[in-house]
Amino acid sequence: MVLLLTRVINPRFSPLLRRTFTTKRPPPPHYYTLFPRSLPSGPPPSGPFILSPTVLKSLHREFLKSQQSVHPDLTQDPSLKLAAQNTSAYLNTAYRTLGDPLLRAQYLLRMRGVEVEDEAGSVEDTMLLAEVMEAMEEVDEIEGDDEGGGKGGEKWQRAWGVNESRIREEVDGLEEAFGKDDLERAGAGCVRLRYWGNVKRRLEDVWEGGRGRGESKG
Amino acid sequence: MRKMYHYNNPRNVGSLPKNDTDVGTGLVGAPACGDVMKLQIRVDKETNTISEVKFKTFGCGSAIASSSYLTELVRGMSLEDAGRIKNTEIAKELCLPPVKLHCSMLAEDAIKSAIKDYQTKSNRGPPTLGKNLL
Numbered sequence: 353m354v355l356l357l358t359r360v361i362n363p364r365f366s367p368l369l370r371r372t373f374t375t376k377r378p379p380p381p382h383y384y385t386l387f388p389r390s391l392p393s394g395p396p397p398s399g400p401f402i403l404s405p406t407v408l409k410s411l412h413r414e415f416l417k418s419q420q421s422v423h424p425d426l427t428q429d430p431s432l433k434l435a436a437q438n439t440s441a442y443l444n445t446a447y448r449t450l451g452d453p454l455l456r457a458q459y460l461l462r463m464r465g466v467e468v469e470d471e472a473g474s475v476e477d478t479m480l481l482a483e484v485m486e487a488m489e490e491v492d493e494i495e496g497d498d499e500g501g502g503k504g505g506e507k508w509q510r511a512w513g514v515n516e517s518r519i520r521e522e523v524d525g526l527e528e529a530f531g532k533d534d535l536e537r538a539g540a541g542c543v544r545l546r547y548w549g550n551v552k553r554r555l556e557d558v559w560e561g562g563r564g565r566g567e568s569k570g
Numbered sequence: 571m572r573k574m575y576h577y578n579n580p581r582n583v584g585s586l587p588k589n590d591t592d593v594g595t596g597l598v599g600a601p602a603c604g605d606v607m608k609l610q611i612r613v614d615k616e617t618n619t620i621s622e623v624k625f626k627t628f629g630c631g632s633a634i635a636s637s638s639y640l641t642e643l644v645r646g647m648s649l650e651d652a653g654r655i656k657n658t659e660i661a662k663e664l665c666l667p668p669v670k671l672h673c674s675m676l677a678e679d680a681i682k683s684a685i686k687d688y689q690t691k692s693n694r695g696p697p698t699l700g701k702n703l704l
Contacts, residue, residue, distance in 0.1 A: 468601065469601065469602050474598060474599065474600060474601075474675075474676070474679055475598070475599030475600065475601055475606075478597055480599075481597045481598070481599045481606050482597060484599070484606045484628070485597065485606050485608055485626065485628070488606065488628040489626070542601075543601045543604075546601065546604040547599075547604050547606070549604070550604045550628070554628075
């Protein structure tokens, strides 16, 4: 009997309830619409993918202003306080996502129904993997090389420069892909950008003398 | 416990000469983590068994542990048996949580790719680095 009741009440088991539950709550606003001053033309393809330093600066100002207006301390009402906290957290995530090219690209794809972080997926681009492997091995070499050209030395600088230009290239590619609304190409670009981001973090680790040997968060 | 062993003391880290005809190389990656894994096997032509295994993994601890454990597992195995290893076997041994299952899948893909690469090569094909698998 109890089981039957939960079956009726639990929205997971009732398509009708599920429908009412989901239609009651409108989808959260698209991140771009939270910053109309800085991002007036919206997400690509209508707006650009790349955000210039000027736009990023304006985004930061707009973000701070919005945060001030929804600050949880502005109200004493507990339910309003909770709502304010949620809004504030949502704004934080939105700002952080838009400020980073990889997170922004992943978000844009997700909003269009493309899942780029599919756990079961595998990278089929062997050329890319070989290049990543080579780059990572090079960082290992730099790390082990204590004499001339070690941490922060000439070799490090060169590897850093090469990787930065890889990142730039991928971001430019994303601009083009999103501009043409070519989501498949954007997805592939995201995977590559992710890898170059990992190489960058490894280089930063070596620079700091960190011992996070080949570890990524994932 | 065992996972910590393979995490703290990864076995068989390194490379084999990829152009050797008796060496097969598997190179795989997972977009979920941005991991890259290279697994190489040297095959004894007489017995068709794996005589030497090396790996290099740049990724999270679970991916490193999975590949380390796999190298210990497949050494001395026939190619046929090694090709039948399932990721669940690795995940179980290392007690991987569900969110890390893909790390063990990566290891399974890697050994399959390495075997495929060896087989293509021994039929005098060019090295595929496992591309044919996909």
